[in-house]
Amino acid sequence: MGANAGMKLDSMYQEIILDHYRNPHHKGLRDPFDTEVHHVNPTCGDEVTLRVKLDGTGADAKVVDVSYEGHGCSISQASASVMTDLVIGRTVVDALKVQEEFLHLMQSKGQAEPDEDVLEDAVAFAGVSKFPARVKCALLGWMAWRDATTQVMEGQK
Amino acid sequence: MTHTLPGLLDTDAIRKDFPVLSRTLHDGKPLVYLDNAATSQKPKQVLDALNRYYEMHNANVHRGVHVLAEEATALYEGARDKVAEFINAPSRDEVVFTKNSSEALNLVANMLTWADEPFRVGPGSDVVITEMEHHSNIVPWQLLCQRTGAKLKWFGLTDDGRLDLSNIEQVITEETKVVSVVHTSNILGTVNPLDAIVRRAHDVGALVVVDASQAAPHVPLDVQALEADFVAFTGHKMLAPTGIGVLWGRLGLLEELPPFLGGGEMIETVTMSASTYAPAPHKFEAGTPPIAQAVGLGAAIDYLNAIGMDKVAAHEHALTAYAIDALKSVEGLEIIGPDTALDRGAAISFKFGDLHPHDVGQVLDEQGIAVRVGHHCARPVCLRYGVPATTRASFYLYSTPGEVDALVAGLEHVRGFFG
Ligand SMILES: Cc1ncc(COP(=O)(O)O)c(C=O)c1O
Numbered sequence: 271m272g273a274n275a276g277m278k279l280d281s282m283y284q285e286i287i288l289d290h291y292r293n294p295h296h297k298g299l300r301d302p303f304d305t306e307v308h309h310v311n312p313t314c315g316d317e318v319t320l321r322v323k324l325d326g327t328g329a330d331a332k333v334v335d336v337s338y339e340g341h342g343c344s345i346s347q348a349s350a351s352v353m354t355d356l357v358i359g360r361t362v363v364d365a366l367k368v369q370e371e372f373l374h375l376m377q378s379k380g381q382a383e384p385d386e387d388v389l390e391d392a393v394a395f396a397g398v399s400k401f402p403a404r405v406k407c408a409l410l411g412w413m414a415w416r417d418a419t420t421q422v423m424e425g426q427k
Numbered sequence: 428m429t430h431t432l433p434g435l436l437d438t439d440a441i442r443k444d445f446p447v448l449s450r451t452l453h454d455g456k457p458l459v460y461l462d463n464a465a466t467s468q469k470p471k472q473v474l475d476a477l478n479r480y481y482e483m484h485n486a487n488v489h490r491g492v493h494v495l496a497e498e499a500t501a502l503y504e505g506a507r508d509k510v511a512e513f514i515n516a517p518s519r520d521e522v523v524f525t526k527n528s529s530e531a532l533n534l535v536a537n538m539l540t541w542a543d544e545p546f547r548v549g550p551g552s553d554v555v556i557t558e559m560e561h562h563s564n565i566v567p568w569q570l571l572c573q574r575t576g577a578k579l580k581w582f583g584l585t586d587d588g589r590l591d592l593s594n595i596e597q598v599i600t601e602e603t604k605v606v607s608v609v610h611t612s613n614i615l616g617t618v619n620p621l622d623a624i625v626r627r628a629h630d631v632g633a634l635v636v637v638d639a640s641q642a643a644p645h646v647p648l649d650v651q652a653l654e655a656d657f658v659a660f661t662g663h664k665m666l667a668p669t670g671i672g673v674l675w676g677r678l679g680l681l682e683e684l685p686p687f688l689g690g691g692e693m694i695e696t697v698t699m700s701a702s703t704y705a706p707a708p709h710k711f712e713a714g715t716p717p718i719a720q721a722v723g724l725g726a727a728i729d730y731l732n733a734i735g736m737d738k739v740a741a742h743e744h745a746l747t748a749y750a751i752d753a754l755k756s757v758e759g760l761e762i763i764g765p766d767t768a769l770d771r772g773a774a775i776s777f778k779f780g781d782l783h784p785h786d787v788g789q790v791l792d793e794q795g796i797a798v799r800v801g802h803h804c805a806r807p808v809c810l811r812y813g814v815p816a817t818t819r820a821s822f823y824l825y826s827t828p829g830e831v832d833a834l835v836a837g838l839e840h841v842r843g844f845f846g
Contacts, residue, residue, distance in 0.1 A: 279790065279793040282789070283844070288845070313801060314784075314785055314800065314802070314816055315801055315802040315809060315815040315816035316783075316815065317815065341815045342785070342815065343783035343784075343785030343786045344783065344785075344786045344845070345785070345786075346785075347783075401789075404785070404789070407785060
């Protein structure tokens with residue numbers, strides 16, 4: 271039996287996900303920005319171009335803006351939208367903790383109990399973690415954000 | 428709903444040979460397998476041949492005098508005979524077994540990487556491919572060019588999914604050493620006019636390689652009529668197991684071009700300082716080959732021959748025409764590739780409104796319908812037509828008009844789901 275045989279599709283396509291897909295938050299590339307990255311999901315052709323603008327340095331660094339443009343499935347688009355809600359306005363240190371928590375959720379194969387206080391709307395992606403082919407879609411925007419942010423932080427040293 | 432399309436095979440009978448086709452998925456929905464361009468299902472006859480080989484005959488080939496070794500060798504070489512006859516090769520020695528099409532294409536590219544005159548590829552020479560190639564027929568040539576200093580050129584595509592050969596004389600020139608082109612596109616379904624390409628290439632003295640991965644399973648393939656120099660295909664798309672592919676090459680070329688992989692089986696004599704090589708095809712088959720898989724390919728060819736490749740082709744042609752009409756009636760659906768069944772294979776890619784293929788494929792899967800979504804290892808085609816990916820339905824000899832209807836109904840459900 272395949273890993274998702276018999277699984278309900280609704281567990282992946284939560285209403286929150288479809289809402290973010292239809293009306294993505296913070297979408298479009300904006301100025302000013304510190305760095306821009308381009309990430310692709312080689313197996314399916316999803317792509318995202320993402321910019322970050324930080325303020326401050328080291329432990330005080332704050333995420334001022336995250337803007338992005340891309341094309342991809344509902345999961346990748348909704349996930350990027352949720353991610354921007356979660357990281358903009360936080361310190362880099364805090365935002366990275368949220369990112370770790372989301373990564374952990376996505377690697378859990380449906381086993382993790384997501385912490386709604388930390389992940390907010392992103393808990394809706396718990397069901398996606400049961401569909402191995404789609405985990406990369408959910409992570410695309412998050413990985414692009416982490417990469418961009420790390421580049422800016424490294425550049426400050 | 429019953430369908431009487433002229434040319435259809437007796438799929439009720441054929442489907443009984445394929446155990447997996449009677450599976451149900453997701454709470455009892457019958458499997459509708461429309462991912463045949465990625466890989467085909469396997470009939471009992473092939474699975475039985477694999478089992479019989481392992482249960483009765485298993486041994487290494489070409490080494491040993493015992494009964495099993497002789498039987499295994501006869502079965503493996505017998506499979507080579509079947510392949511040779513299947514593609515109308517002038518000689519069985521022209522059939523090189525590989526692991527798949529990718530390895531077959533890499534093998535040709537590597538023969539040329541190391542070749543001496545008159546085949547040497549280097550600075551000042553060109554390698555020609557097309558924009559509709561599978562990555563397996565792009566990357567080996569990029570590597571060849573990077574390693575030898577040759578230049579890579581390619582034919583572009585027309586808006587309706589065909590090769591643009593209007594500039595053939597500028598693309599294939601005296602500098603061209605090799606032209607490698609796909610017979611039938613796995614993403615667009617296009618069947619290419621190989622005769623024009625072969626003629627021009629041979630006029631300028633270039634070798635022609637044909638990627639027949641999507642042709643060998645579906646239409647009668649005659650390498651002599653094709654007049655190419657090398658032809659590659661892969662067993663798993665034509666009812667055989669994974670792990671077996673074929674490179675056909677003209678004997679004179681196989682004799683002259685250098686080996687790529689070295690090892691057991693491919694040698695004549697070995698000393699510590701140098702070796703001489705076995706004649707083709709063994710020169711290109713280093714190490715223990717995929718023996719059971721070759722036997723399985725032989726059984727697959729027997730199965731296809733019993734039905735008749737012309738009948739397989741007619742079945743798929745009728746079904747493709749039916750599917751194109753049915754899909755064109757779906758609102759918001761746009762076929763990427765030729766939108767008629769003329770000069771076309773049974774893989775149909777499409778765009779469905781603004782929905783991403785991943786979402787389309789996932790909701791179809793929930794209804795038991797297996798399609799492929801993504802760039803189908805032909806990303807330049809997606810770039811050319813401005814789509815990140817496509818949804819692709821592809822048929823084979825066991826596919827039915829009822830399955831086309833299921834796809835159309837499934838797409839309506841997808842629209843409702845995201846609507
Ligand atoms: C046109 C074409 N060429 C090459 C290949 C590569 O085949 P394989 O993966 O078996 O090497 C494929 C199949 O994926 C194909 O469709």
